[in-house]
Amino acid sequence: MKLIIHDLDKIEFERLLPDLPDSCRVVSNDGTIKNCIGCFGCWVKTPGACVIRDHYGDMGEWLAKSDEVIIISKCYYGGYSPFVKNVLDRSISYIHPYFETRNNEMHHKKRYNHTFETSVWFYGDDITDDEKATANKLVIANSINMISSIKGIQFVKSVEEIDGGIL
Amino acid sequence: MKPIKVSLISGSPKPLSSSSGTLLDELKPMLSSRFHVNIHSLNKPSVPEESMESILDSDILIFSFPLYVDGIPSHLLSCLYEMEIYLKRHARPDLTVYAIVNCGFFEGHQALPAIELVKNWCYKVGVSWGQGLGVGGGGMIQSLSGVPDGQGPKKNFSIALNELANHINTCSEGENIFVSPNFPRIGYKIGAEMGWRYQIKNNGLNKKDIGRRLV
Ligand SMILES: Cc1cc2nc3c(=O)[nH]c(=O)nc-3n(C[C@H](O)[C@H](O)[C@H](O)COP(=O)(O)O)c2cc1C
Numbered sequence: 033m034k035l036i037i038h039d040l041d042k043i044e045f046e047r048l049l050p051d052l053p054d055s056c057r058v059v060s061n062d063g064t065i066k067n068c069i070g071c072f073g074c075w076v077k078t079p080g081a082c083v084i085r086d087h088y089g090d091m092g093e094w095l096a097k098s099d100e101v102i103i104i105s106k107c108y109y110g111g112y113s114p115f116v117k118n119v120l121d122r123s124i125s126y127i128h129p130y131f132e133t134r135n136n137e138m139h140h141k142k143r144y145n146h147t148f149e150t151s152v153w154f155y156g157d158d159i160t161d162d163e164k165a166t167a168n169k170l171v172i173a174n175s176i177n178m179i180s181s182i183k184g185i186q187f188v189k190s191v192e193e194i195d196g197g198i199l
Numbered sequence: 200m201k202p203i204k205v206s207l208i209s210g211s212p213k214p215l216s217s218s219s220g221t222l223l224d225e226l227k228p229m230l231s232s233r234f235h236v237n238i239h240s241l242n243k244p245s246v247p248e249e250s251m252e253s254i255l256d257s258d259i260l261i262f263s264f265p266l267y268v269d270g271i272p273s274h275l276l277s278c279l280y281e282m283e284i285y286l287k288r289h290a291r292p293d294l295t296v297y298a299i300v301n302c303g304f305f306e307g308h309q310a311l312p313a314i315e316l317v318k319n320w321c322y323k324v325g326v327s328w329g330q331g332l333g334v335g336g337g338g339m340i341q342s343l344s345g346v347p348d349g350q351g352p353k354k355n356f357s358i359a360l361n362e363l364a365n366h367i368n369t370c371s372e373g374e375n376i377f378v379s380p381n382f383p384r385i386g387y388k389i390g391a392e393m394g395w396r397y398q399i400k401n402n403g404l405n406k407k408d409i410g411r412r413l414v
Contacts, residue, residue, distance in 0.1 A: 067244050067274040070212045070265065076398040079411040096414040109319040111270050111312070114244065114280060118273035128410055129395045131304075131388045138304040138384065144412055162322070166315040173269035173312055 033057055033097050034199065035148075038104035039115045044191050048104075049199065056199070057094060061115040062087060068118070074125035080143065082122050092125030096144040100151070101180065102198060107154040107187070110166030126178065134176065142179055149183040150175055151198065157189045202235040205367075206257040209240045210264030210275040218301045218340035219263040222360070225344070226261070226299070229364035234259075244277035251285055259295050259329070259367060262317060265337060266302035266310050271317070279320050286324040295370050296321050297329040297363065301337035303391075305384045307377035308333055314375055330366050330373035332359055336380035338391050352382040 037059045038045060045060065052058065066084045073083035074092065082089040095101065105116040112120065128141040152171050159167075164187055175182045188194055207227065211217035220240070227236060237257070239250050246254070254260065264275055271279070298317040300310035310333030321328040334340065334356060349357040355378040366373040380387065396406045 067212060067277075068267065068272065070217075070272075072398070075409070076395060076404075077402050079399070079404070079408050080413040090413075093413045096412070108276065108280065109316045109323060111276070111316050114273050114277040117268070117270060117276055118244075120268045121273050124268065130392050130409070133384075137306050137309065138388065143410060144414060146414075160319070160322070162315075163319050166312055166319055169315065170269055170312040173309070177269060 033094075034100045034102060035059065035094055035098040036102045036104070037116055037119050038102075039106055039113045040104060040191060048191060048194055053199070057098075059088070059091075059094075059119055065115065065118050065122075068121040068124075072129070075129040080125050082125055084122070088119060088122050091119060091123040092143070095123060095126040095148065095178070096146055098148045100149045100183070103150065103152045104191075104194065104198075105152070105154055107156040107159045107163060107167060110159075110163035111170050120174070123178075137176075139177055148180045150178075150180045151183040152185045153188060153194050153198065154186070155188045155191050155194065159187055200233075203231075203233055203259065203370075204237070204257040205230065205234045205259040205261065206237045206239055206254045208254065208260060208262050209238075209242075210262055210272060210278075211240075212242045212272060212274055214240050214242045216341060217265070218337045219265055219299070221341050221344050222299050222301060222334065223261070223263045225348075225356070226263075226360050226364060229361060231368040241275055241278045244274040246278045246281050251282070255282060255285060255289065255291055255294070257294065259297070259370060260326075261297045261299065261367065263299040263301070264313075266300050266313050266333075269309070270313050279317075283320070283324045286326070291326055294326040295329045296326055297331070297367055299332045299334065299363070301334040301340060303337050305335045305379050305387050307335035307379055309335065310377070311375070328372065329370070330363060331375040332363050333375065333377040334359070335378065336382065336387055338394070339380060339382070339387065352380045354381045355379065
C-alpha cells in the first residue's frame, strides 16, 4: 500500500492526483485531528494504536501496511506544516518503546518486521536555503527513527510543480 | 530603568509535571534579578488570546519543549504560526528568542533539527535568535529536580543551563549547546525500559503486550 499524508485542500489534491489507485490510502486534514498529548498510551495502554480515537488513531497500523509513504507538506520554517506534523506525532505507535543503539545513538526498536520508503515534497514560494538545510536534516532524522529509507526530498514553489508522477 | 520582560514558555502538551517545565524551574533562579519573569504554558494548538500579547510584549522569550518526531510538537508549531501572523501586524525586532529542547533519547544533539526550526522561525518573523540548548535523557530530568545543582547525574545539565542563563542575562547570541546526563547510557536504557514494563502492568496488560503487532 502507498500512504499519502498531505495538507492540501480537496480541490488541490484532486487536481494533483485525479486517478488514485485503490492501493493508496490518503490521510487528509478533515479539521478534526487532535494533537498528541504525550501520554505514551500508544506504547503502554493500547500498544500499537493511539488512545485518541479520532480519524488519525491508527497511523501505526497504516504505516505497518505501507511500502511507500508520500508526504506533501507546505514548508514551515524548514519542517512540516502543523497538520502533517500532527499526523507524524500521532504515528509513534509504529515503533517499539524499547531502545537500541544505531550509529552510536539511541533510537527505538522496530515493532514490526517491516520497512517503507519515504518521499517528501515540501512546497512554498519562499523556502530559504537555511530552511531547506533544516528540512533535509529533519527528514533524515525521521528516516533513522522510523527505520525507513528516503526515496526523495523535493522542494517546489507551488503545488502545481509537484510532478504528477509522484505515485 | 524599564524592567526587562522575560517570558518562560513551556511547550509540553502536559500542563503539569513535564520535563520542559522542570528545566524552566531550574533555569529561573539563574536569571538576572533585573528581569520581570512571566510563565506560560502552551499545551494546546492555539495561543490563548490573553497570552499572545503578554508573550509577544516581552524582550526575551525562552521556549522549553519536548522533541517530538525530531521536531516541534505539532500543537506548539500551530502556536508559532499564530505568533507569526500576530507579529506581521505588530513587529518586534528587539525580541530575542532562546530554545531548550529536551528529548527522550540520551543524546542532546538529536534536538538539533528542532532548534534550527525555532531559529528559522525567528528569521521568518523578524525577531532575534539567541541560543539553543538540546538536553538528552529527558525521561530522567524530573527525577533530578531534588539533586543539588552541578552534582552527580545533573552535572552537565547544570553547566549547560548556567551557560544558557549567562547568554540570556546579557541578551546575547551563543552557539548551541547539547548535553546528555552524567549517567551511563546503558543505565538510562535499562531504567526507561523497566519504566515501560511497570506502566504496562499497571494498565492491566502483560509485559509481552509491549511489542503487540496489529498487522
Ligand atoms: C509523539 C512523541 C514523539 C517523540 N519523539 C521523540 C524523538 O524524535 N526523539 C526523542 O529523543 N524523543 C522523542 N520523544 C520523547 C520526548 O521528547 C520525551 O519524553 C520528553 O522528555 C518529554 O518532555 P515533556 O515532559 O516536557 O513533555 C517523543 C515523545 C512523543 C510523545
